[in-house]
């Protein structure tokens with residue numbers, strides 16, 4: 001089993017990466033493979049189509065998804081929002097019914113608003129949302145700050161443990177003949 005993790009920060013090995021690495025460590029200890037993919041500047045420098053195609057391809061194989069973002073002006077980064085808008089419009093079939101979690105990193109404020117934005121993509125696409133023992137946030141300006149955020153680190157570890165459990169339950173369900181419900185033909189109504 002594999003979990004794809006997207007790092008929506010401009011900084012490849014910053015606070016968001018540090019938080020995602022902690023989730024990855026616990027997933028790996030539970031026998032689940034992980035890949036942390038850095039979004040970088042490709043979302044906004046004209047390469048978004050290639051980038052989203054690459055992520056969609058990875059999600060065909062992945063069993064779960066974690067989206068990490070630093071807080072920029074009390075929201076996720078413009079880069080990750082650009083990616084998610086495109087990804088969830090074009091690759092929903094490869095996302096639905098796969099467990100997902102959002103992680104936010106901030107120096108001080110705006111974390112829960114950031115989580116709200118990201119979680120809405122998951123619930124739009126019938127992805128079971130994995131929770132932890134608090135909201136999935138860490139605080140820091142540098143990776144060392146995040147490592148010193150003892151509570152934040154524990155939240156990441158519990159998130160990894162809970163996601164591993166959910167993935168294993170889904171796998172056990174499939175082995176017992178319990179398949180995820182089929183997608184419905186969506187009804188779209190407009191109110192004018």
Ligand SMILES: Cc1cc2nc3c(=O)[nH]c(=O)nc-3n(C[C@H](O)[C@H](O)[C@H](O)COP(=O)(O)O)c2cc1C
Pocket residue numbers: 009010011013014015016017069070071072073074075105106107108109110139140141142
């Ligand atoms: C453009 C920009 C906007 C930011 N806005 C906020 C904010 O609204 N609230 C906050 O607490 N930190 C804010 N920060 C700080 C980052 O969210 C914080 O340092 C984060 O942990 C950095 O994660 P990273 O190292 O993965 O990029 C901002 C940073 C930048 C570059």
